[in-house]
Each structure stands twice: as C-alpha cells, then as structure tokens.
Amino acid sequence: MLWDLVVIGAGPAGAATALGALAVEPGLSVLVLDRQDFPRDKACGDGIAPQVFDLLAEVGVTGLVDDRTPVRRLSLRRGELGVDRLMARPAWVVPRAVFDHRLVEAAQAAGAVLRKQRVRGIDVRASSVLVGGGDEVEGRVVVGADGAHSEVRRALGLKAGPTALALRGYAPTPPDRAAQQVIVFGMARQPSYAWSFDRGDGWSNVGYGEQLRAGRQPTRAELLAQLEVLLPGASVGGENWRGHQLPLSGWSWRPQRGRVMLVGDAAGLINPMTGEGIYYAVATGLLAGRAAARAVRRGDPGLEYRRSAAKLLGQHFRHTTLAARLTRSGRVLDAGIKASADDHRVFDNLVEIGLADGVLHSASLRQVAKQLMGRGTP
Ligand SMILES: Cc1cc2nc3c(=O)[nH]c(=O)nc-3n(C[C@H](O)[C@H](O)[C@H](O)COP(=O)(O)OP(=O)(O)OC[C@H]3O[C@@H](n4cnc5c(N)ncnc54)[C@H](O)[C@@H]3O)c2cc1C
Known part of the structure; x- marks a missing residue:
C-alpha cells in the first residue's frame, strides 16, 4: 500500500x-x-510548557492533562543567588x-x-x-x-549538532521542594544544571544534565554525583534512572x-x-x-x-x-538571576525563551547589563 x-x-x-x-x-x-x-x-524532565497545550488545542486535542496538578512556582538558583517566582502561566510535570x-x-x-x-x-x-x-x-x-x-x-x-547528556530519576518529593520546579545551575561548566520538578503526586522528576565537550562523556555515576552536589538529597529514594542525549x-x-x-x-x-x-x-x-x-x-x-x-x-x-552563549559566563548567568529577582518582567521573558518561542526583550537585556555593571539591587 x-x-x-x-x-x-x-x-x-x-x-x-x-x-x-x-x-x-x-x-x-x-x-x-x-x-x-x-x-x-x-x-525526560517531564516538564511541559503551557504553550504545548495551546498548540494541541489548534488541532482539537484538549483535556490531555486535566487530571494532573499544574505547577506555578519556579525557582532558579546558582550558588548563593536565587529567584523564586510564580510563572505567568502554570506548567505541567507529566511522566x-x-x-x-x-x-x-x-x-x-x-x-x-x-x-x-x-x-x-x-x-x-x-x-x-x-x-x-x-x-x-x-x-x-x-x-x-x-x-x-x-x-x-x-x-x-x-550530522548531529551540539549535544547535551542528562540523567533523570523519580524520587519522593520533600516538603521544601513541593509544588515547584527547581533548577540549580552548575558553578563550573555551563550549560549545566540539576532539577527537581514536582509531579504533584508525591514524586518528583529529578536529574542533572550538561553540554558534552569533544571527547568527554560523563559517566552515570558522575551525573548522579553532580545532581547531589547541586541539589543535596535529591537522589535519595530515587528509582528508574535513565539517561539520554539532547540534540541542541x-x-x-x-x-x-x-x-x-x-x-x-x-x-x-x-x-x-x-x-x-x-x-x-x-x-x-x-x-x-x-x-x-x-x-x-x-x-x-x-x-x-x-x-x-x-x-x-x-x-x-x-x-x-545568543542567550545560551552569553550564559556560558557565570557572571552573565548570575546577572540574569539577579535581574529576574528584581523585575518579574525579566523573569517572565526568560521563562518564555526557555520554555517556548519567546525572544529576548531589549528591556531584559538592559536590566541584565545593569546588573553586570553593578548598578542593580545589591
Ligand atoms: C534527561 C532529559 C530531560 C529532559 N527534560 C525535558 C523537559 O523537562 N521538558 C522538555 O520539554 N523537554 C525535555 N527533554 C527533551 C525531550 O525529552 C525531547 O525534546 C522530546 O522527547 C522530543 O520528542 P520527539 O518526539 O522528537 O522524540 P522522542 O520523544 O525521543 O520520540 C522518538 C520516538 O522514535 C522512536 N524511534 C527511534 N528510532 C526509531 C526507529 N529506528 N524506528 C522506529 N521508531 C524509532 C522511539 O522509540 C521514540 O518513541 C529532556 C531530555 C532528556 C534526555
């Protein structure tokens, strides 16, 4: 046929x-x-942006996750810095x-x-x-x-382009990470981060990923170790660990x-x-x-x-x-986190770029530059 x-x-x-x-x-x-x-x-981290459901509604597919609990809170951290805000629209964490x-x-x-x-x-x-x-x-x-x-x-x-490698597992959600998506950026090589995404059913999807450098493929033990460095205790009680490549x-x-x-x-x-x-x-x-x-x-x-x-x-x-290249610098990443903590519009803009089809607003760039020049809120 x-x-x-x-x-x-x-x-x-x-x-x-x-x-x-x-x-x-x-x-x-x-x-x-x-x-x-x-x-x-x-x-996968199982994080699903609300824009995915907007697209699916265009072809008549609705109600796919009506029985799941959406997540509004997103926490971004690096070292001592952090921003913790409600996202403009809730996201979902669905296995x-x-x-x-x-x-x-x-x-x-x-x-x-x-x-x-x-x-x-x-x-x-x-x-x-x-x-x-x-x-x-x-x-x-x-x-x-x-x-x-x-x-x-x-x-x-x-040919395949640049690639990252990430490992995920499912672990019980501790009270301090409930009802939120937590991302903790690495202190050394970028991009790299650990995450904990609450599924809303007592379990979280937890994991760690980093961009691959030529000739170096981290082992599963190294990925798990990095998860524990950035999110201590995240792997406790974890199961169903699975790694996969991410073509960027x-x-x-x-x-x-x-x-x-x-x-x-x-x-x-x-x-x-x-x-x-x-x-x-x-x-x-x-x-x-x-x-x-x-x-x-x-x-x-x-x-x-x-x-x-x-x-x-x-x-x-x-x-x-462009944003990924800029944030390879820890200083720029820190400035982005500080600017997002200062102004929810920067935070919302970064979420749109990170989850769906957003573009960098010039106002966000100005706020990040201000932080880089040390003129933001201390
Ligand atoms: C650890 C990790 C965490 C991630 N976290 C997130 C996240 O939180 N949110 C997010 O949006 N994205 C995340 N991603 C990325 C996301 O998982 C992928 O972008 C997404 O799965 C892409 O969907 P796809 O349909 O293109 O491919 P896939 O979901 O990989 O589907 C491909 C399908 O093709 C089939 N297949 C493969 N080869 C063949 C073959 N030769 N013949 C027949 N069938 C074949 C496979 O069985 C599979 O079912 C993450 C990725 C990883 C690895």
Whole structure:
C-alpha cells in the first residue's frame, strides 16, 4: 500500500505530525511507526510548557492533562543567588509514559494507524519514499520523528549538532521542594544544571544534565554525583534512572526540502539554555504534518514546512543561541538571576525563551547589563 504520509517515531513530534496532517485532511492515510510498544518511558524532565497545550488545542486535542496538578512556582538558583517566582502561566510535570501515550492515542483517534516497527534506512524515489526494516512500507511523504539518534537524519547524511547528556530519576518529593520546579545551575561548566520538578503526586522528576565537550562523556555515576552536589538529597529514594542525549538547536536551522522532513529531536531542536524540547517537537510536528497534507500530491511539502517553521521559530532560535552563549559566563548567568529577582518582567521573558518561542526583550537585556555593571539591587 502507498501511504500518503509515513511518520517514523510516535513521540510528541511524531504524534503531532499525524495530528497536524489529519486536521488539514481527515481522509489522509497516515501510518506512524515506532520501534517500541506504547505506553513507553522516555528519559525526560517531564516538564511541559503551557504553550504545548495551546498548540494541541489548534488541532482539537484538549483535556490531555486535566487530571494532573499544574505547577506555578519556579525557582532558579546558582550558588548563593536565587529567584523564586510564580510563572505567568502554570506548567505541567507529566511522566512521558503517560503524556506520550495520550498524545499518540489522540493521533489514532484522528485516524492515524500506529504500528510497531523498527525502521532501518529510507530510499527516496522520484514520487515516493521506501522505508526499510521489517515490512517494507512506502509513503508519498515521510517524516523523521525518531528522536535524538534519528535513523532518518543519518540516512539523509546529516550530522548531529551540539549535544547535551542528562540523567533523570523519580524520587519522593520533600516538603521544601513541593509544588515547584527547581533548577540549580552548575558553578563550573555551563550549560549545566540539576532539577527537581514536582509531579504533584508525591514524586518528583529529578536529574542533572550538561553540554558534552569533544571527547568527554560523563559517566552515570558522575551525573548522579553532580545532581547531589547541586541539589543535596535529591537522589535519595530515587528509582528508574535513565539517561539520554539532547540534540541542541543552533543559530540557523534548515528543515529538509522535498518528501522527507525532520521534526523534534530528529531535527536537533532542543533549547540550548533549558534542555526543553517537547514544545519544539509538537510545534514542528504540527507544521510538517500540515505541510505534508497540503502538498502530498504536489511534490515539495518541505518547502512549506521550511517557510512556516522559519516564521514561527527562526528568530527564537537565534535568540536562544545568543542567550545560551552569553550564559556560558557565570557572571552573565548570575546577572540574569539577579535581574529576574528584581523585575518579574525579566523573569517572565526568560521563562518564555526557555520554555517556548519567546525572544529576548531589549528591556531584559538592559536590566541584565545593569546588573553586570553593578548598578542593580545589591
Ligand atoms: C534527561 C532529559 C530531560 C529532559 N527534560 C525535558 C523537559 O523537562 N521538558 C522538555 O520539554 N523537554 C525535555 N527533554 C527533551 C525531550 O525529552 C525531547 O525534546 C522530546 O522527547 C522530543 O520528542 P520527539 O518526539 O522528537 O522524540 P522522542 O520523544 O525521543 O520520540 C522518538 C520516538 O522514535 C522512536 N524511534 C527511534 N528510532 C526509531 C526507529 N529506528 N524506528 C522506529 N521508531 C524509532 C522511539 O522509540 C521514540 O518513541 C529532556 C531530555 C532528556 C534526555
């Protein structure tokens, strides 16, 4: 059978791709392949920005986390410095075994077919794409949503960009970290931070991650040790430890043209400041799915995807790259924390940049510069 759209990977990016396509063209034949059975776990901090649900509502998916408790408080710390504020909008902390399963069920309810299959290679032909591994599958358009170690990206001959490594576990929530998301930045190499995100059910997602330097891959023991250095006691009673790579976004990004598109982690779209990637996975999935549905019989869905993604995320990626470069300096990071403590507008701006598609406001930059020059509140 020739499918209109074959999506490889059923995480947030893949499920969103199917949803985006079927919202435009409900009659489309959409096959989603994943090497794992759902529900499945995925190493993640489980922090989900409210903007993710705004995007999903656009394709009629609502109520996914109605039974979960949102988190309003965010605490950012480094050494002796800290800011602790309510976020303008609440975020959610939902285990991926739950969130991803619900999302892929929504895609199935919209008409997508989910099949367990590990994909090995693709063959791009004149008017279709052959997907290898297991049963041979053919699609008019193929979307690679297969995560950090994307087989589709590799088959296209594209290299992975800068990468971080992080380890997460689940540990009982102590009273002093309840009802909040806590991030403690490292004192030495940047970007690096430990986190504790309260799930609201007595457990927290805790972990530590850092950007990888050439030739050096920290061990699991080292990652756990750093978590304990920055958030003492965070790993006590912890279980289900799982590590994974985070492909970070950069200054420029060129989603593919033609019949094969990459979305989410497969496209290397994790925020280099915060390690957040679910928003970009869902945003690019929806855009690629819509582009596929509109152009499926006309050749180049990648062109529309490229234009719409550049419009939504181009400036944002340039600003996050700039912010990530600046905050490699501990002094700038400290100035950002102080400015956020002084003025909630700076805090809100940094949250928008860190979690979704925000851009740096010049007023925020001025406040940070003021702190750097020692003219802020002591
Ligand atoms: C420790 C850690 C903490 C993080 N914390 C956060 C956070 O708090 N908030 C946030 O927003 N982001 C966070 N991220 C990033 C986030 O997890 C990713 O950005 C997100 O999972 C990307 O979704 P995706 O659908 O692109 O990929 P994935 O969720 O990785 O899904 C890819 C899917 O493809 C399937 N697959 C892979 N290869 C094949 C193949 N060959 N054939 C078939 N199927 C295949 C996999 O089984 C998987 O289901 C974190 C990442 C890590 C590692």
